[in-house]
Amino acid sequence: MRKATRLGLLSVSALSLVLVAVVPGAFTPTAAAQAREPLCRRAAALPALPPEAKPIHPQQQRYRSDGAYDSASPVMAPPPPAPPVPPPPPPSPMYEPPASEDMTDLSAAEAPSEGDSSTVTGSRVASTARESSAPVSTADGYADEARAAPGYHRPPRPQPQSGLLTAGDHDDLLNPELYASYAGRFLQHSNLRGLPRLDTRRVLTVAVQDESGRPVPFARVTLTCADGNSLSLATVADGTAVFYPGLDRLGRSVRLSVPGSATRTVAIADGAGAQRQGVTLPSGGVPVRKFDLLLAIDTTGSMGDEIAYLKSELRTILADLRRSHPGLDIRLGLVAYKDEGDVYVTRTYPFVSNIDSMQANLQAQYADGGGDYPEAMDLALARAVAQDWRPDAVKSLLLVADAPPHDENIGKAWRAAEAARAKRIQIVPVAASGVGDVAEYVMRAMAAATQSRYIFLTDDSGIGNPHATPAVDCFLVTRLDRLVRRVLDSQISGRRVEPREGEVIRSVGRYEGGKCVLPPDYPRWEQ
Numbered sequence: 001m002r003k004a005t006r007l008g009l010l011s012v013s014a015l016s017l018v019l020v021a022v023v024p025g026a027f028t029p030t031a032a033a034q035a036r037e038p039l040c041r042r043a044a045a046l047p048a049l050p051p052e053a054k055p056i057h058p059q060q061q062r063y064r065s066d067g068a069y070d071s072a073s074p075v076m077a078p079p080p081p082a083p084p085v086p087p088p089p090p091p092s093p094m095y096e097p098p099a100s101e102d103m104t105d106l107s108a109a110e111a112p113s114e115g116d117s118s119t120v121t122g123s124r125v126a127s128t129a130r131e132s133s134a135p136v137s138t139a140d141g142y143a144d145e146a147r148a149a150p151g152y153h154r155p156p157r158p159q160p161q162s163g164l165l166t167a168g169d170h171d172d173l174l175n176p177e178l179y180a181s182y183a184g185r186f187l188q189h190s191n192l193r194g195l196p197r198l199d200t201r202r203v204l205t206v207a208v209q210d211e212s213g214r215p216v217p218f219a220r221v222t223l224t225c226a227d228g229n230s231l232s233l234a235t236v237a238d239g240t241a242v243f244y245p246g247l248d249r250l251g252r253s254v255r256l257s258v259p260g261s262a263t264r265t266v267a268i269a270d271g272a273g274a275q276r277q278g279v280t281l282p283s284g285g286v287p288v289r290k291f292d293l294l295l296a297i298d299t300t301g302s303m304g305d306e307i308a309y310l311k312s313e314l315r316t317i318l319a320d321l322r323r324s325h326p327g328l329d330i331r332l333g334l335v336a337y338k339d340e341g342d343v344y345v346t347r348t349y350p351f352v353s354n355i356d357s358m359q360a361n362l363q364a365q366y367a368d369g370g371g372d373y374p375e376a377m378d379l380a381l382a383r384a385v386a387q388d389w390r391p392d393a394v395k396s397l398l399l400v401a402d403a404p405p406h407d408e409n410i411g412k413a414w415r416a417a418e419a420a421r422a423k424r425i426q427i428v429p430v431a432a433s434g435v436g437d438v439a440e441y442v443m444r445a446m447a448a449a450t451q452s453r454y455i456f457l458t459d460d461s462g463i464g465n466p467h468a469t470p471a472v473d474c475f476l477v478t479r480l481d482r483l484v485r486r487v488l489d490s491q492i493s494g495r496r497v498e499p500r501e502g503e504v505i506r507s508v509g510r511y512e513g514g515k516c517v518l519p520p521d522y523p524r525w526e527q
Contacts, residue, residue, distance in 0.1 A: 039225035041249040043418035046382050052346055165309050166460035166505060167430070167483050168475035172448040173242065174514045175473075176200035176274065177522070179448060182471055186441050194411025196445035199246040201272040206279060208239045208258055214285025215239025215494050218392060218424070221279075223254040223266075234424045236451050237288050237394055237494035247449075260284070288492050290393035291321070292351060294333035296384045297365065298375050298401040298432075300342070304367035305463060306400060306432045311362050313481040318355060320485040325492055332358040333387055337380035342369030345376050348383050377401060378409040381416035385425060394492050395425040398484070399446070402432035404439040417446040426491055430484070431456040433467045440470060453487050455480075460505050474509025474516035 172179035180201045187195065208219040221241040222232040231248055233241040243250065250268050257263040260281045269275055295314075299307060322328065334349040349361045381399070389395050397420060405413040420427055427450045429443035435456065447454045457467045458477050478499050486497040496514060510517035 037249060038229050039227045039249050039251045040223060040229035040231040040254070041247070042229075042231055043422040044415055046385065046416060046419050049379075049382060049386060052348060052383075053344065164461050164463055165306075165313070165480035166458045166477055167455055167480040168458055168470075168472075168477050168508070169453045169455045169483055169487060170444075170470065170472040170475055171453045171514045172200065172444055173203075173451065175516050176203060177518065178473055178516060179444070180272075183441070183445070186437065190438070190441075192407055192410060192438065194408075194414060196414045196417070196442065196449070197247070198445045198448055199244060200448065202245045202269065202275075204243040204245060204250070204266070204268065204275045204277070206235070206241045206243070206256065206258075206277045208235050208241075208279045208281060208284075210281050210283050210285035212285060216281055216284040217286075217288060217394075217494065219258055219279075219281070219284065222257045223248075223250065224257070225249075225251050225254055227251075233422070236424060236426065237491060239285075239494065240451070242451055244449075288325075288394050288494070289327070290329045290331075290390055291325075291488075291492055292331050292333070292389050292393045292395045293488070294335065294351070294384050294387060294389075294397050295362070296335045296337065296380045296397060296399045296401075298338075298377070298380075298403065299336045299365050299367055299369075300338050300375055300403070301368050302402055302434055303400075303432060306402070306430075306457070307365055307367050309463075309480070310400060311359075313484075314362065315355070315359065316481050317485045317488070320482075321488060321492070324489055328492070329353070329393075331390070331393075333384075334358060334361050335380050335384045335387075336365050337376050338369045339375045346380050346383050348387075351388060374406040374409075375401070375403045376409075377403070377405040378413035378416060381413055381420070385416055385420045385423065389423060389425060395423065396452075396488055396491055397425050397427045398430060399427055399443065400430045400432060401439065401443070402434040404436070404442050410438075410442060413442060414445070417449055420446075421450045426450045426452040428452050428484075428487055428491075429454055430480075431468075431470070433457060435468050437471075440468070452491070455483060455487065472516075474507075474511040476507050476511055477505040478503045479505075 177200075180199065183198065183200075187197070206221045208216040208221065210216055215235070215237070216239050217235055217237045219235045219239070219241075220232055221235060222230055223243065224230040231243070231250075233243065235241045245268050253265055253267045255263055256266050256277060256279075258279045258281070261279050264277075266275075266277055295310075297303070297307065297310065318330065318332075321330070331351040331353050332355065333351040335346055336344075336349075337346045338344060349358065352358055377399075381397075384397055404410065417427060427446045429447055431440060431443060431454070435443075440454075440456075444454045446452075454470070454472075456470045457480065459467050460477050476499060482499070482503055486499065489497045498513065
């Protein structure tokens with residue numbers, strides 16, 4: 001198992017210094033750098049990704065003493081294959097897999113009732129139909145568990161009971177003072193290159209609604225800077241698009257435009273504080289009808305407990321979402337990743353509407369490899385962002401990991417997160433056991449940049465390895481499956497979903513609707 005040390009950050013609520021004085025220059029580039037770069041900075045295009053390699057046959061690997069596979073080392077020729085084994089006899093009826101909870105096809109399982117305006121696509125198909133469960137990478141080249149004799153059905157494997165893991169979450173956009181203080185102190189003590197520098201002291205939020213006051217999702221918000229360059233983001237389901245004047249290099253003023261409304265000039269404040277611009281359109285506040293969810297999962301050796309429970313809890317989470325949003329057209333995708341030198345680095349499964357197909361893909365994943373602490377998170381994120389996301393769907397990327405990218409690849413991972421932001425993909429990190437300071441910092445920056453929330457497992461369940469305490473001041477502990485459901489439900493509905501009565505296991509700090517109540521003497525910003 002991998003271990004990570006933490007820096008022992010001070011409690012944010014104990015700070016009494018002025019925030020700007022705590023982190024001098026932590027977020028601000030030099031004057032020379034500012035002069036060189038254009039305004040309205042856009043996310044850089046991701047480089048073309050190489051094809052995923054074939055998974056390595058175990059007999060073509062040499063196991064190194066450091067715990068990784070060396071596929072480049074010369075090896076002896078494998079022994080001749082054994083004679084083929086005759087197929088087993090047909091199973092008795094008791095081995096027939098039980099029917100799933102009528103969730104074979106998420107998009108068609110709940111047809112809209114008469115008069116329902118929801119649009120439902122897809123059709124109920126068998127597992128061998130057009131939506132294949134095969135990954136994008138080429139075939140394994142050796143026997144797979146799914147390749148059994150014709151007519152033979154394997155009995156279903158037992159899975160851990162869902163609803164056992166516990167977790168908390170934190171929304172750094174609801175707590176900008178706390179995040180800026182946390183990030184500033186982290187940057188002061190770190191000399192890593194490529195770290196995200198997200199300054200929440202200055203935030204411009206554009207909120208788009210229709211004449212009835214309903215939020216307008218997916219509206220294109222364009223800012224044009226003084227040098228003529230422009231930057232566009234689409235609103236999420238709550239009708240907002242969040243810009244960061246420091247990260248986005250907005251300059252002193254911008255022209256704000258949304259199709260269907262008049263263009264206006266907005267002055268960008270120099271000091272700390274939140275700015276908000278409201279835009280009203282004649283129409284457009286319609287419910288979300290499509291949802292794309294992609295799982296990016298670290299499948300190295302230390303993630304065994306998390307992978308096992310995710311396999312059992314995914315179906316429960318999706319069932320809850322279906323009950324909350326009848327007729328919602330849901331697609332699922334998966335990127336499993338390990339590290340260089342492992343049996344594979346990434347293995348990608350494209351979006352499908354068939355839950356059984358994706359559940360089979362998830363069941364095929366196992367935890368091994370990853371001899372060192374960092375993993376190939378940067379490449380996994382790049383492959384996830386490059387998938388075929390639908391433009392008229394809520395897009396959520398559930399990143400389940402316990403380690404950061406390699407130091408030299410942190411910048412690449414952040415570029416992938418910025419590309420996700422440009423595509424309106426909301427990254428939901430789930431920090432597993434062993435998460436250290438760097439992993440927490442990188443994942444929290446990704447969540448904040450994409451208007452999402454940071455989830456972390458806790459020790460309340462007593463399952464698995466010890467879980468690191470996050471550097472946040474307040475949170476509620478609930479079951480992981482219910483927390484993930486609430487976060488995804490919030491991103492679909494456009495409203496924050498809080499725990500129901502009886503769901504909270506314990507609370508930390510003074511929590512009110514996602515915000516940490518600051519002490520009276522804490523330095524306040526003028527809002």
